[in-house]
Amino acid sequence: MKNIHSYIIIGISTLLLTSCQDVIDIELRDSDRKYVIEGKVIQGVDSVMVRVSRTTSFFETTGPEAITDAEVVLTMPNGTELELEHVSDGYYKVMGIDAQPNATYRLMVRAGGETFTASSYMPEPVSIDSLTYQPVQNFFGPPPAGPPKFNVFLNFQDPQSRNYYRAVYTRNGNEQDNLGDIQLFDDELTNGNYIEIPIFNQTYKLGDTAYVALNTMDADAYTFLETFISAASADAGSPFSAAPDNPITNIEGGAVGVFAAYARSEAEVIIE
């Protein structure tokens, strides 16, 4: 709901304005480099991967600087400490995890003499009632040419508590879950309702298999994702958006990034 009016504004201005865009050179100062931590614990996934890197200067073209010598420790709800091993390029991994919901997970990263900590609560999963599909409707004009396309709808009962969702979806096994087309929503305006929501960024053809996982997370992880998406969006810095700011991290100690524990329920449907 929050983004709706920025779409409107962008729509109007596109219609109204004969604007033009070009790439220009701008000199930017470099700030102090910060450590970047990215980790997730997912219900039903038996490994945990954490990435540690550092920020680079803004116009750097070589990609993030990987930190390969960090100490990374995951603390399970029962107090067990698991050390993650460096695999490659700043990715650290531990196997044999049985992550259960309704519990808090903790992460500690030590790098360059600094210590960073984070914790994330994995809420109860919200089960998917069913996946349904409908032919894609074209609101404007005649139906699209070519073979019929379908939207997949996710149907579930939203619990009475506040819930924060992230839908992960695949088409024939190809996972669509990067932040670029992330489907993030909460129940601020729909609390306790029966929800029927389409998968926005993926259409399906006859014979396709659609898989959807409904992740739920705590408020801090959601806040990070929400502020991250707006910071990464194309209109950040335009007069139609708020003064740009850093995503709100849930990592303490001066690093940026996120540590999130996701509860997960899954469903699959074949388009026939």
Next chain:
Amino acid sequence: MKTNSLHHSMPSYAKSSAFRYFQRLALLLTTTLLSFVAAAQNFTVSGTVKDADNGEDLIGALIGIAEMPGKGTATNSYGFYSITLPAGNYTLVFQSLGYQSRTESINLTSNLSLKIELSNSESQLTEVQITDTRTNDNVRKNEMSVMKIDPKAVESVPVLFGERDIIKIFQMTPGVKSAGEGNAGFFVRGGSADQILILLDEAPVYNASHLLGFFSVFNSDALKDVTLYKGGMPAEYGGRSSSVMDIKMKDGNAKKFGAEGGIGLIASRLTLEAPIVKDRGSFIVSGRRTYADMFLKLSKDTVTKESSLYFYDLNMKANYRINDKNRIYLSGYFGRDNFGLDDFFGFDWGNKTGTLRFNHVFNERLFSNTSIIYSDYSYRFSFSPDGNEIKFSSSIQDINFKQDFSFFPNPNHKIKFGLNTIHHTFVPGEITSDFASFSDLKLTNKYALESAVYVQDDMSITERIGLQYGVRYSFFDYMGAGTAYTFDENGNVLSKQDYDKWETIQTYGGFEPRLALRYDLKNNSSVKGSYNRSLQYLHLLSNSTSSQPTDIWVPSSNNIKPQISDQASVGYFRNFKDNTYELSVETYYKIMRNAIDYRNGANLFFNDQAEGELVYGKGRAYGAEFLLRRQTGKLTGWVSYTWSRSLRTFDDIDAGAEFPAKQDRIHDVAIVAMYSISERVKLSANWIYYTGAAVTFPSGKYEIEGVSVPLYSERNGYRMPDYHRLDVGLTIDNKKKENARFESSWNFSVYNAYARRNAYAITFRQNEDNPEQTEAVRTSLFRIVPSITYNFKF
């Protein structure tokens, strides 16, 4: 009930003690008035000053007394004047810019009523050689930091799309900055956009722009007088902390029927005016509509074809003089923007205002005006993707009662006093929907009562020293029915309390002293100084750095304190060459308290607890303004230069370091020139230059889940590139047939004539070919925008 005092020396007081202050002020007022009335054997000459052609009241026309240089008065907003003098013979000189002056000899042995009509200096050019009236009121008036522009005098200034817009003219004067390329929003002396009180016939206008800010809501054809107070605001104005733009609509031609209109590229205008009863009453109706969306119909794309995008304005006003002592006015404004995509999506917003006024002349020296004012701003949007509809709406409504008196005891004093009370209703948001999974929702309405009493005296102490002083006491009552929340330092709700209808949730109040002093020097020059304090109880919350129709007005509350601004200015004023050239240099320093900003990731949209998303800080602004202006002759226009800073400090932003506000643009230059090549051809040009606005750019980047995001380290630590552009215009009057009333003209203009790519926005993106590479993208809007407008009048 919680109360807060704005004065540290004063203990906190309850509502009843506020009324005691009202009482005290009333007492002070009465004694002041009595002391003036005591003088003996004086008589009063009073009346009105009007335009001889159309009967419009002339506002601010000067009345001088030849025998008493340096003394005199001016007409008030209703064209009324009054001078009280000892019995004797006098010569009165009536002057108004753009009119022939008139001299009247009077023998004052009893009270005298004198109605004066002044002829337009243009209208008789062919008959007699007229020298334009040139006045030195900018030097001789006590007030400073005031900019007055006659909409008629700037008609030929080139503007974007040829749409005459008085606000865009003000943006080219010192101390006023435009909100951005082509934008009708503006900032005054480092204040924010919501700190400007915009009054249209006394009614506050909450959102003064159309089409995302590219046009102002003011149709210049319907306007008579526009005055901007940048500082030293008279005590009669209050409610916003930075400045006041007082816009008066025309009353309508009281002599004969008249029509005026224009056909432009994107909009057309038509104004009709006529007497109701000749010289007793008149009306004016003025409308404007854009038709840019007509071009969309030509599009092959169905979505574009079925889209709508337009706005309209309707100004209406009628007045009737019941008798010499009583007159009524009714005026209204309706304007709306409409945007729609087929049946799928709709978005509309607009203002409605209505003012009912009653003038009463108690006696020759006491003039009264009573106003009842209604003001409404609302916006709505709706989606109906598959026949089901979801609608959102939000609004603010005011009902306003105002009583003002002007009292003219003797030529040394002009006294004004009055009171004002406004009932505000805020409707922050309501969602209704046909969709099963969406609940109908309504945020709690908010209510407030904003009241004020004021008294001010504009006096001359000696022939060379003048003083305008006054005080305003304002009082704000934020009340139920409603819910008040308290928040912890991170914006989480700590407690919640419900209040009944009319029950006070929070009150604020305070004195607002206003002072301006003038000292005349030799050579038609003067120095002036002023100080004013202003309190602001309403605040505009905005999710974006530009102003949008969806910005929300909120009252001061248990969380939001009133914004307070204190400003001191000093200036030097001088006229040259028989008042042909006016020069002014002003400097100011302003302190702003309880400024508002937002938490990172603030959600202001449809949020009952939006107050928890706010952070509070302070600001300061200072600068120097230079203006050289010529208002008469073949070449008119001005050169304006402003050097200014506007800085803010918030504990929650950049760890309390001072940072520049976005309107902190250090250098600002505008040159506006209009030149009459012949009687029928007028050439005009503007050149504008300003330092780029302060902006936040990244100083690093990082990657999460494969997406790169900027790392910001300081608020507004960078500058947009400097802005400059040239606009040119040409106005050709068509040959007028002899004795025909019909006049017409063509106006041609080019906006941004040398095609500078001024940056409207700079954004950053990953390069399409190489995602590891980030690039800066400049968006520029208007380059060489030609336009043509046909104007007519009969």
